[in-house]
Amino acid sequence: MATIQWFPGHMAKARREVSEKLKLIDVVIELVDARIPESSRNPILQDLIQDKKRIIVLNKADLADPKLSQAWVKAYLEQGFKALSIDAQHNKGLKGLEKAIKELMAPEFEKLAQKGLKPRPIRLMILGIPNVGKSTLINRFVGKNQAITGNKPGVTKAQRWLKIGKSFELLDTPGILWPKFEDEQVGINLALTGAIKDQLLHMDDLALTLLAILREHYLDSLCNYTKLSNDSLAKLTNVDLLLTLSQNWGFKDDYDAGSERLINDFRKGKVGRITLDRIPEQTFGDQAND
Ligand SMILES: Nc1nc2c(ncn2[C@@H]2O[C@H](COP(=O)(O)OP(=O)(O)OP(=O)(O)O)[C@@H](O)[C@H]2O)c(=O)[nH]1
Numbered sequence: 001m002a003t004i005q006w007f008p009g010h011m012a013k014a015r016r017e018v019s020e021k022l023k024l025i026d027v028v029i030e031l032v033d034a035r036i037p038e039s040s041r042n043p044i045l046q047d048l049i050q051d052k053k054r055i056i057v058l059n060k061a062d063l064a065d066p067k068l069s070q071a072w073v074k075a076y077l078e079q080g081f082k083a084l085s086i087d088a089q090h091n092k093g094l095k096g097l098e099k100a101i102k103e104l105m106a107p108e109f110e111k112l113a114q115k116g117l118k119p120r121p122i123r124l125m126i127l128g129i130p131n132v133g134k135s136t137l138i139n140r141f142v143g144k145n146q147a148i149t150g151n152k153p154g155v156t157k158a159q160r161w162l163k164i165g166k167s168f169e170l171l172d173t174p175g176i177l178w179p180k181f182e183d184e185q186v187g188i189n190l191a192l193t194g195a196i197k198d199q200l201l202h203m204d205d206l207a208l209t210l211l212a213i214l215r216e217h218y219l220d221s222l223c224n225y226t227k228l229s230n231d232s233l234a235k236l237t238n239v240d241l242l243l244t245l246s247q248n249w250g251f252k253d254d255y256d257a258g259s260e261r262l263i264n265d266f267r268k269g270k271v272g273r274i275t276l277d278r279i280p281e282q283t284f285g286d287q288a289n290d
Helices: 008-022 045-049 066-078 094-114 134-142 184-193 203-217 219-226 230-235 238-248 255-267
Strands: 027-033 053-059 082-085 122-128 147-150 159-164 168-171
Touching (some): 008 045, 008 122, 027 094, 027 134, 053 066, 053 094, 053 134, 066 082, 082 094, 094 122, 134 159, 134 168, 184 203, 184 255, 203 219, 203 238, 203 255, 219 238
Parallel strands (some): 027 122, 053 082, 122 168
Antiparallel strands (some): 147 159
């Protein structure tokens, strides 16, 4: 996990670096965490990339609720974005990503074809907040393909491009933007998934919030994970439940150790496939609940 603290100076620098790189790019891969697709987006990205072509990629789909991943992709499509979900860790969905990027560039290649020109490699960069899997995607995407180096006019630092087959060239360093800070629930989501440092929020508060979300939306997963029946769970408050779990794990009354274990298990997917960001019903109807 990145340890960078985002001060205004760092933000300005990140913004500058991303703008510089963007000049060279045909398509931006906006990488988000499928468990928190909205919370893991950076609000200035739109402003930065303007009308540059973009695809929203929900990574870590293996950890997220498949129904909600589908619903989020649908919601983004309805907003006019190209979007899909992948699992970079296990190399799933990358062919679909390549296909979607080619579709995005089809109009440009059509124009080239009309002039009798062949398509050139599509230049890509991955952009996202810390911990969404940018490096993992770069590694999986490129596999055993080679890096090519080139100095491009207007860019002071040499940019290395990684070749992906004949069709793509990927910038070897991702663009990193800061996570959103303005909203408490977003902060909790980012902390629960590990996108921001744990110290910013109390572990026990995070654990209790997680238990509340699980009770409300993922009761079956909670029963499986805690090995408690529905009825037994109903008799326990979240505080009692956390205490019971801590004791079962051998931590006696050490609530913090229990909280940490619960959160780590959640991050690894041991609690189940959970998505924390719900689709706002007023905007998108209730696709997620069918
Ligand atoms: N389960 C799962 N884990 C993933 C996936 N992609 C990445 N990870 C894990 O998520 C963590 C962060 O991945 P990185 O690739 O380092 O993320 P990053 O965005 O480059 O992170 P920063 O360097 O902090 O900006 C690592 O532990 C990865 O193994 C995925 O699709 N599924």
